[in-house]
Amino acid sequence: MTVSGGDEYDVIVVGAGPVGENVADQVVRGGLTALVVERELVGGECSYWACIPSKALLRPVAALADARRVDGAATAVRGGPNPEQVLERRTAFTHNWSDDSQVGWLDSVGIALVRGTARLVGERLVEVRTRDGGVRRVTARHAVVLATGSRPTVPDVPGLAEADPWTSRDATSVTAIPDELAVLGGGVVGCEMATAFAALGSRVTLIARGNGLLPRLEPFAGEAVVAGLRKAGVDVRLGATVTTVERDDAGVRIEVTDAANGDGSRTVRADEVLVATGRAPATDGLGLETVGLTGLDRAGISVDDSCRVAGVDWLYAAGDVNGRALLTHMGKYQARACGAAIVARAGGAAAEPTPWSRYAATADHAAVPQAVFTDPEVGAVGRTEAEARAAGLSVRAVEYDLGQVAGASLYADGYSGRAKLVVDTSRGVIVGATFVGATAAELVHAATIAIVGEVPLDRLWHAVPSFPTISEIWLRLLETYGR
């Protein structure tokens, strides 16, 4: 094995997903040199197999649903989406799985790139197996940042792994819509992909083990999504357990026991089965043991609020790989904190990650916003009522029917939706908010600002929403809470 080496950069970033790209950008802006190592495509999961293609598949569904709900416009809608054109548009958004434009951006801002698989081999030392079969060793003067993302997990169900199941990658890069699709898992990926494939013409069965969908959110959000999926023709099986999976000439055969069936077994047949049962940090083969890190579990690499790894002062882990919040916007936020801390520390500052400082990803603990692009859409930020109570907060929650807001009824005939605020009564501030309904995800940022700014409710009263917008829900919620 020929090992070339001697290269030195101030910062080495492993993984050029949205998080790795942003860390590198931050440190280069701060006057340091940076190398990123990427084994697949610059842009990562988000650009090619996750956020961007999934939302490109879902946007036509929402656009048509919106038009169909407005008398006077609905007559112009004939039929459903055109799958071929939807897939073409999706492919355009992934640049046909080419990273040329993102590589061009790295060049333009002075970030060096090596294509290959990286692993730690010692203190501030990274070994890269390059695509051309070479091995190269690179030293970081100040920091190594692991931004390797996550991988889908496949549960240990007899026959499932052998049945060649789809992961989210297969779903988002699909080239032919299957007649029948089974989706295993009722989290965000399962719900969004069931929504997209049902609209694109698949007969979809969604198999979820809990009593509802989107279990991390307020229960009414999952209930609305169950109703929306069923209305769209999806066979939603709740409280269901898959016992075996087998692929034969006719496709996959899935044995399911579910509560609705008196726990008896039923067979689900499908052309493909999509496994959407969560993700694990991408730490395999990263050489963490070479720097004394062992015993990592599915939760991710443990870091402080500047994303520095406990006990290894030159090592950072940002984005999905640290398991704090598996979302692009939160990973990029961590990248900004982490990059700023690395630059400051390279200059000799301590850059303590005190809460809400530029070196700390404090919002990870208090205000993680999420938008789920189902029909109806779901937007949520902060704690659910149950989470707030479990955390020992004194809580009062208020809910309001979004359909009663003038802006919503103008937006869609028969607008159906709901909103909820969770208030910490001891401080008089919002700690959680959830909105369900068409375009409801756009309501979340106002709530994020209120939570992060700890805006007292009696001051929020003076933030007057425009009439007639859906944002008037804020006024209704505050009125319901009372002054």
Ligand SMILES: Cc1cc2nc3c(=O)[nH]c(=O)nc-3n(C[C@H](O)[C@H](O)[C@H](O)COP(=O)(O)OP(=O)(O)OC[C@H]3O[C@@H](n4cnc5c(N)ncnc54)[C@H](O)[C@@H]3O)c2cc1C
């Ligand atoms: C179907 C789906 C839809 C999603 N939709 C949304 C959404 O709408 N909004 C949202 O906020 N989030 C969404 N997410 C989550 C989002 O994709 C992730 O949170 C985000 O991609 C994390 O970014 P990252 O940079 O940490 O990791 P990634 O994007 O996974 O990038 C990590 C990169 O590291 C590289 N890498 C890994 N190991 C090595 C190694 N040893 N050497 C070199 N390179 C390596 C990988 O090839 C990859 O390019 C979605 C996820 C899925 C699965």
Ligand SMILES: NC(=O)c1ccc[n+]([C@@H]2O[C@H](COP(=O)([O-])OP(=O)(O)OC[C@H]3O[C@@H](n4cnc5c(N)ncnc54)[C@H](O)[C@@H]3O)[C@@H](O)[C@H]2O)c1
């Ligand atoms: N719009 C968005 O922001 C968006 C979209 C997609 C994904 N994401 C992110 O990607 C991450 C991964 O999404 P995901 O949906 O894969 O994970 P998830 O953790 O959100 O949901 C996984 C679901 O699978 C269920 N499950 C686990 N094991 C199972 C089994 N053996 N049988 C049946 N069900 C089982 C879990 O109970 C859970 O409901 C999420 O954390 C999310 O933040 C975000």
